[in-house]
Amino acid sequence: EFALTSGHSQELKTQAVSQQVGKRLRLLVSYNNAGIDDQLFGGVVPAQFDAYRLADQWASYGWHVLTLDDGNDYDQIVGALKMMEDIDPADRRPVVVVGRTVKGWWPGAENGTVPGYGDQLVSYQSHPYQMEMNSDYFVALARTYERHFGVEFEGISDGPATNERDRLIQFKTNMDIAMSVLDTNGLGDWLANRLVDIGDSVPHDLPLRIDNSRDPFTDDRLHVANLPMEPQVVTVTKATSGETSDVGIKLFEAPGENRGTRRAISEIIKWMNYVTDNRFLTLAADLSDSINVEQGAFWGHYDPTSNPEGTRLKAPIQEAGNVSSAIGLIGQSASLDPASHSGVWALSGSYGAFTPLMYLPARVWSQQNQDSPFRVGVLNILAGHSGPETAADARTHFGIFAPQVWKLFPRGQTITLSFWDYNDVAPGYFAAVELATREPTVGVIVLEVARPDRPVADRSTFADTDVKAAAKGFYVIRDFAPGAPKHGYVVAQGSSATFNLVSVLPELEAAGINVKVIAAISEDLWDRQPESYRNGVLPPEAMYDLMVVTTGTRRMWPLKNVGPLTDEYSLTSDSENRWLTGGTEEDVIAEAQLDPKSILDGLTRFAGERDHRLSSQRGSLAAL
16 A cells, blocks of 8 residues: 555554554554555655655554565565564554565566566566567566475466467466476475464363353343333443443434434444444544433443453544544454344444545445445444534535435445434334344445424324334325325425424415325335335325425435426425535524425425326326
8 A cells, every 4th residue: 555655554553552452453564665656755755755654654553563675585574473472461552563575576586686577677667558468578487486395387488478368278287287396395384284273273262251152132121112212211231340330222213302413323332232232343533422422331441451441442534544443343253153243333424525535445344345245243334523514614514415425325325324313313213223133235324414403293283193114204294185186295304404494394285285295214224114005105106296395405315216297396405506715503504495484485386286297297298
């Protein structure tokens, strides 16, 4: 990685120190000062900046740094490994060895030349992508291998293969020839037996504080049907000391209480940790309390020596580094059964606007999870303070477009949840938990919440009165009035959008506007509902008679396959295809046309133009 200059690598330096990993983390940096196109020092970094020294950089972060004059010398490497092994375990600094190496190093080279060719190619010039197949340099390297091991490659003297079939055959043939050296003098058998012996020497009966025979995240108490509706006071015990603490948990709130969705985040974390016995870890970018994950930890911050049972990890403002640490944690399991996970889940959170910084590690994790032969943990992403409601912090913090990166995964491999009401959070989240434990390909759960506190909705006034309705993904807030002409379907998503829409329902009723209003919490949960439920809420034909009211954007709707005129009538944060200018929360919501008046006007237009809307689409089909 070009001497580990990438942003993720820089964040690694702080992550490892903050977690006090000690010699459990040992890195060997192969410092060849070469990339693909240029040198690092003396190229990308001009030579006059002679204070640019890798070893000094690592040391400045607090690492224990060792250096090697020749990182291609096996004796020096083994010596460095032994030095790392002998470091005092009480020294909590991570360890790095910076070894000078040569890109293009080849054991058959003699005094900087390759027999039969000339000067050895080193540094970035040795990168093979600029070389043709079976080039003179490649053949010269291959000849040294042939002479050393007494083998002979096929076809390499004949120039490049003329077609893909011949190229693949030559590649496979010569790989087999190269590996055939393992069949001589018992080398392959010795190597295989040595590796097996090393593996067998690893003890299987290490002492554990946890029961590694079960997956705690499959506990029935995490199922939506079993969630406690009433506030709970539970007693938790610190295993290392026997200390106890009484903790209050409130998964559901009474209607009218002024509690926004973010307030429920700490409660679901507490319930997860209570049921799983402290297996849910959090890493948030210096705003753990702000996005309401702080109180989810029963025993405070994790410290490897003084507080190993803390579940809240110290986290700098490094979204990529934090989520990478979370991924490293959930990828481990103490289970001896590959079909069962016995480890942790983790949540990494930040403002919704900044969560795209987490996307690349999470995308790679999703693919690793998909292909893993072992059950592993689940990554939770909290897009806190999301949407235009984050106006008070500045326009850079809105999180309108940014959280949509969490839809950029294969369908079914993530579950994205967008909450508008406190009482949607627990049932929606734990429905996702149930799915993730049943479906191994689900490796990521995303929770999107806004900052403002709002009165908790009175479900008794909704068409679907079930307080746990969010577990179904979509649910009906207002159904069509029977016996009256229908004016279309309205799908609502996001805090201000849905709250303000619900606030104008009495005015819609008084005006005789007969629309069906549906709350969209999660298309991923919705897709897994029985067809009979889905058709009862939003039948296929509804897509052609649909508008959306959302704090999101017209670039990415809350559901797939919307009709051709959905964009024409929908109300979104980018309805005028402009970045919002900022101001107070009230100002921004009004500019986004998601205030009650704008929503009422938009629904009035939608209802009034229904006949035109449907006839227009019929005309388009008839013209085919």
